[in-house]
Amino acid sequence: MTTTPTSAQAARLEAHALGGVTTALTTDFGRRNAPDGMLANQVLLDALDRGEWRRFLVWPPQEPAAVLYVSSTGTLVPAGDPKGGPALAAAAEKTGWRVLVGDGPLGWAVLEGNPRGVFRRRPSAREQRLMTVSGRPPDVAEPAGFRRATAGDVDRLTDLACRLHVEDRMGPPISRSALPGVRSRMTNSVAQGLTFVVERHGEVVAKLDLSLRSRRRGAQIAGVYVAAASRGQGLGGGAVGTLARQLLADGLPGVTLHVRADNHPAIAAYRRAGFRDGGEWLLALR
Numbered sequence: 001m002t003t004t005p006t007s008a009q010a011a012r013l014e015a016h017a018l019g020g021v022t023t024a025l026t027t028d029f030g031r032r033n034a035p036d037g038m039l040a041n042q043v044l045l046d047a048l049d050r051g052e053w054r055r056f057l058v059w060p061p062q063e064p065a066a067v068l069y070v071s072s073t074g075t076l077v078p079a080g081d082p083k084g085g086p087a088l089a090a091a092a093e094k095t096g097w098r099v100l101v102g103d104g105p106l107g108w109a110v111l112e113g114n115p116r117g118v119f120r121r122r123p124s125a126r127e128q129r130l131m132t133v134s135g136r137p138p139d140v141a142e143p144a145g146f147r148r149a150t151a152g153d154v155d156r157l158t159d160l161a162c163r164l165h166v167e168d169r170m171g172p173p174i175s176r177s178a179l180p181g182v183r184s185r186m187t188n189s190v191a192q193g194l195t196f197v198v199e200r201h202g203e204v205v206a207k208l209d210l211s212l213r214s215r216r217r218g219a220q221i222a223g224v225y226v227a228a229a230s231r232g233q234g235l236g237g238g239a240v241g242t243l244a245r246q247l248l249a250d251g252l253p254g255v256t257l258h259v260r261a262d263n264h265p266a267i268a269a270y271r272r273a274g275f276r277d278g279g280e281w282l283l284a285l286r
Contacts, residue, residue, distance in 0.1 A: 008060035010068070010084065010091035013053050021056070021064055022048055029065060029080050035218075039132045039254045040103070040278060041079050042217040044069050049216060057091045059084035066106055074098035078106040085109020097286075101258070104128075104280030111284055123286040126169065127261040130278035131270050133244050134218075134254035138274025140241030143234070145199040149190045149207070153197055156204045157186045164225040168260065170285060195223075196243055198235050205230040208239055218254040219247045224266070237269030244273065258283070 013021060024030075025044050028037035038045060047055065047069055055071065058064035059080075066080030068088040076097045078088065082105040089110045100107055104127060111123055149157060161182050162174045174182055189195045189209050198206035209223035221243060226236045244255040258281045259266050267277075 008062075008087060010057045010059040010087040011061040013056035013058045013064075013067070014061075015053065017058065017061075017064065018048065018053050021053075021058065021067060024064065025067070025079060035134050035253050036132065036278065039134065039218055039256050040130060042214065042220065042254075042256060043077050043102075043212060044079055046212060046214045046217045047071070047077075049214070057088055059087045059091075068092055068110065070095045070097065076100040076110070077102040078110055079103045080106055082106045082109040085111075086113035089113025100125075100282065100284040101128075102282065104282045107282030107284065111282075123284040124169075124171070125282060125284035128258040128281035128283050129261050129267060130256060130258050130281040131267070131275040132254055132256045132278045133248070133273075133275045135248075137245035137248040138241050140238060140245060140273050142242040143198050143206075143238040145197075145205075146239055146242055147197060147199065148193060149195040149197045149204075151187075151190060153195075153204050154183065154187050154190060157190070157195060157197070157207055158183045160204070160207050160225050160227065161186055161223065163227075164223065167225075196239065198226075198230075198239050200230065206235045206239055208236075208243060210243075213247075213252075215252065218252050218256065219244075221255060221257040224257070224259075234269070236266065237273045240270060240275075241273030244275070 025041040026038050028040050032040060055069055057068040059066045066084030066088060069077040074097050076092060079102060085106055111125060165171060166173050194210040196208050197204045206226040207223060208221055210219055211222040212220040221240055224236055224240060247255050
């Protein structure tokens with residue numbers, strides 16, 4: 001019997017190992033059956049589908065048991081054996097990452113991987129839950145006013161996104177200088193048809209976005225927010241369930257989202273919308 005050496009260094013993924021890593025991610029390194037393994041690692045697999053294999057760090061290099069994807073926007077996405085955390089943390093030291101999101105145990109191991117303080121500013125980290133739905137579309141009533149967002153919604157969407165940033169504990173209120181960046185992201189999302197809203201009495205009261213939409217790997221819902229005055233009416237869960245139903249009916253293999261582990265009302269709403277718990281997730285910002 002062989003064991004994975006914990007002292008091995010991480011290295012860049014090489015082309016000859018691409019097939020093996022793709023297979024490992026599809027089964028979540030043997031920890032999940034289809035399609036759950038693929039859905040847990042859909043962001044990583046989509047990146048490989050798009051030819052971004054050079055952005056992957058693997059540990060150990062010979063027979064990878066853990067990977068870390070470093071996106072062009074400074075996001076780290078980990079998957080695999082938590083024992084690879086220290087090696088992947090050391091390899092990611094110079095990437096200038098801003099966000100880490102993905103597998104919980106390995107994510108924590110990456111954050112704690114270097115006791116000498118590789119990370120100049122201590123990240124703000126919190127546990128999330130991965131939630132998934134696949135197979136038969138959930139039977140959820142579509143909220144009145146549910147629709148795809150238009151350019152005329154961008155101002156309101158920017159406001160709701162800024163509120164979500166604060167309420168979801170992602171940081172302090174968005175500064176005036178950072179506001180154009182939020183607006184630009186919402187404008188681009190709307191232009192690509194990736195943002196949806198619920199409108200009541202002429203006002204957008206809820207929003208949600210698609211951060212991933214892949215015919216092969218499924219979709220990921222993000223940025224779910226319901227204005228305070230409209231909560232308790234089932235709008236968030238109803239909108240998420242409606243969008244998931246549409247995506248599954250369109251032939252996508254599954255839909256995922258991640259939610260703060262202590263946001264029990266949202267978790268309950270997503271369960272009613274057909275989603276099931278997919279395990280510990282981690283979101284860290286610095």
